[in-house]
C-alpha cells in the first residue's frame with residue numbers, strides 16, 4: 405500500500421483517513437473549537453470536514469470539495485492566529501476561494517498552498533513570539549556580550565533566505581524580520597545610539613516602498629560629530645595641509661581619499677556612518693579664524709558592517725562583534741527580502757575654529 409502522509413504535519417500514518425493522522429485530527433477538533441464527534445461516528449475525519457462545510461453554510465458538497473474546503477478553512481485558522489497584518493491580503497484570497505466553493509462550480513484557487521507549509525509557518529511564528537518576548541526583557545546595557553549573542557542567534561531561523569520564494573512564507577518572514585530589527589536592534593541594542601537608530605529606522609522601509617534619501621541637520625547629531633576625535637583631527641590636518649598662508653580652501657572629490665574618507669570610532673557614529681566622505685569649504689573671517697561649511701555623505705548600508713571591527717575602539721564600543729558578524733549576516737538576508745534598504749545620507753552644517 406502507498407505510504408500516506410498527514411497533510412498537516414507531513415508525518416507518515418496508516419489509518420483509514422484521507423488527509424490527517426489521528427493525532428492531528430484530534431488536535432484540529434480542539435484548534436477549531438469543535439466539540440468531539442459522537443462515539444458512533446465511524447469516520448471522524450469526514451465528520452470534521454462536514455462540520456466545517458456546514459459552518460460555512462455549504463451543503464451537499466461532494467467529498468473532494470468538502471475536503472478542499474476543510475484544508476482552506478484550517479489554513480485560514482492558522483493564519484488568523486498569527487498577529488501579522490500583512491497576511492490580510494492572503495487571508496482574503498483564501499476566504500474568497502472558500503466562498504467560491506459550491507455544489508455547482510469547480511474549485512478555483514486564487515492562491516495555492518500546502519497545509520503543511522502553513523502549519524510549519526505557524527510553528528515558526530510561535531517560536532518567534534516566544535523568543536522576541538525574551539529579547540524584549542533584556543537589559544542591553546548590562547548583558548554580557550556572549551550571552552547576548554546566543555540570544556540573538558536563537559532568532560537565526562527567521563533569516564532564512566529559502567523562504568523567500570513562497571509568497572505566504574515571504575510575507576510572514578518579512579514581518580518577523582521587520583519586528584526583529586524594530587524591537588531588538590532599534591529598541592534594544594541601539595537604544596542609546598540615536599543616530600544609528602534613526603538611520604536603521606529609515607532603512608526599514610514600509611512594505612513595497614522605497615526609502616527616501618535623508619538629510620540630517622539637527623544640532624544634536626552635529627554636536628556629536630564636532631566633538632568626535634576623528635572630526636577634530638581631520639580639521640587640524642586639513643588646515644595644516646591646505647590652509648598655510650591661505651584665506652580659503654576647498655576639499656572635494658578631487659582631493660586624495662585620505663583627506664575625504666572619514667572613519668568614526670565613537671560607537672554611535674561608528675554604527676551610523678562607516679565609509680563616509682567629508683567635503684569642506686573653509687574660509688577665514690575678519691578676525692582670522694577659520695569658518696567651515698561641512699558636508700558628510702554616506703550610503704547607509706547595514707550589510708556593510710563586516711568591517712566595523714577595523715575601525716572600532718573596542719573598549720568603548722560594545723556589540724561591535726555582534727554587529728559585524730551575526731547581525732551583519734542577518735542584515736544581508738533582510739536586504740534580500742527588501743526589509744532593509746540602502747539609501748544616501750547627507751549631514752550638513754557650519755562651524756568655526758574655537759567651536760571645534
Ligand SMILES: [Zn+2]
Pocket residue numbers: 410411412413414415424425427428
Ligand atoms: Zn499530522
